[in-house]
Amino acid sequence: MEQQGQSESRVETDAAPRAATTDEVLAYLTRHPGFLADHPDLVSVLTPPEHRRGAGVVDMQQFMLQRLQSDLARLKSQQRALISTSRSNLTSQTRIHAAVLAIVGASSFEQLIQTVTTDLAVLLDVDVVTLCVESDTGPLPRPPLPGVLLLPSGEVDRLLGADKDALLEDEVRGDPALFGAGAGLVQSEALLRLTIGSHAPAGILALGSRRPHKFKAGQGTELLCFLAQALEITIAQWLDLEA
Numbered sequence: 219m220e221q222q223g224q225s226e227s228r229v230e231t232d233a234a235p236r237a238a239t240t241d242e243v244l245a246y247l248t249r250h251p252g253f254l255a256d257h258p259d260l261v262s263v264l265t266p267p268e269h270r271r272g273a274g275v276v277d278m279q280q281f282m283l284q285r286l287q288s289d290l291a292r293l294k295s296q297q298r299a300l301i302s303t304s305r306s307n308l309t310s311q312t313r314i315h316a317a318v319l320a321i322v323g324a325s326s327f328e329q330l331i332q333t334v335t336t337d338l339a340v341l342l343d344v345d346v347v348t349l350c351v352e353s354d355t356g357p358l359p360r361p362p363l364p365g366v367l368l369l370p371s372g373e374v375d376r377l378l379g380a381d382k383d384a385l386l387e388d389e390v391r392g393d394p395a396l397f398g399a400g401a402g403l404v405q406s407e408a409l410l411r412l413t414i415g416s417h418a419p420a421g422i423l424a425l426g427s428r429r430p431h432k433f434k435a436g437q438g439t440e441l442l443c444f445l446a447q448a449l450e451i452t453i454a455q456w457l458d459l460e461a
Contacts, residue, residue, distance in 0.1 A: 258285060314441045317341045318448045327456040328363070334423070334449065335365025346392070346400035346426035349412075350374075352419040367398055374420040378411055383443055385409045388434035396424045406433040410446035414453050423449060 238246075247253055254260060317338050324330035331349065338347045347365070354371040373395075378385050385408070392404025404426030412421035423446050427433060 310441055313342050314445050317445055321445075321449055321452050324452070327453075330452060330456060331363050331366060335363075338425075342425060344425045344427045344432065345403045346397045346424070348397055348400075348424045348426075350396055350422040350424055351412075352421065354419070365398075367396065369395065369422070371419075374411060374422055377409060377422070383411045383446070384439040386433040386435055386437050386439065388432075389430045392426055396422070397426050400426065403428045405430040408433045408439075408442055410442055412446055412450050412453075414450050414457070418454070418457075 320333050320337055320341060321330065324333050334349055335347055339345060348367050349365060350367045350369050352371050352374055353368040377396075386406075387409075388406040390405060390407055392401030392407065394401040396407070396409070397404050406427050406429060408425040410423040410425070412423055414421060425433070425442075
């Protein structure tokens with residue numbers, strides 16, 4: 219029985235993991251000098267040596283301090299970017315809401331068109347706003363209202379693509395067909411599809427800015443599309459058109 223107990227004890231001892239010795243750890247780190255750089259999380263749990271200088275002495279405390287300072291600077295930069303983006307999004311949301319209220323608050327169709335082509339530029343902080351509507355009556359007639367431009371049939375799909383409701387572009391030259399006399403100011407643009415009714419011609423709400431990066435590909439378009447939808451519904455109601 220005693221021999222059996224000794225045998226079982228020996229088996230349990232052999233099965234237990236052996237901790238690495240100090241020399242083995244030193245040898246491993248010597249062979250892998252970039253270990254701490256590859257595993258920066260260890261810096262927060264290591265106990266640094268005293269701050270000493272001399273030949274052959276590595277200032278681990280200074281290394282850790284620099285690492286923490288770098289991480290802190292990165293986090294502060296990310297925080298500033300997040301705050302800036304949040305403020306920008308909030309400002310954009312406020313501007314869109316004000317524009318929608320102005321649209322639905324128009325007391326006549328003529329005032330609605332004037333609000334869109336004049337007031338929205340101020341409310342949305344852009345330079346030019348126009349309404350572009352397709353016409354299939356042959357040679358394009360003179361636009362019926364200031365700020366309303368006529369496009370050839372099929373031009374909306376050609377500009378936006380058949381399956382897109384918005385197109386944002388930066389560093390562009392304004393197209394007079396879309397922005398009329400204000401085209402020379404435009405260096406970035408947002409083109410928003412207007413589907414006013416099943417029997418109405420396709421249209422575009424064109425926003426142009428003199429700032430080259432006011433609009434650019436990759437920006438969110440949800441708020442702008444909401445603005446376009448509010449305009450679609452309001453125009454359809456004034457013209458008594460079926461959706």
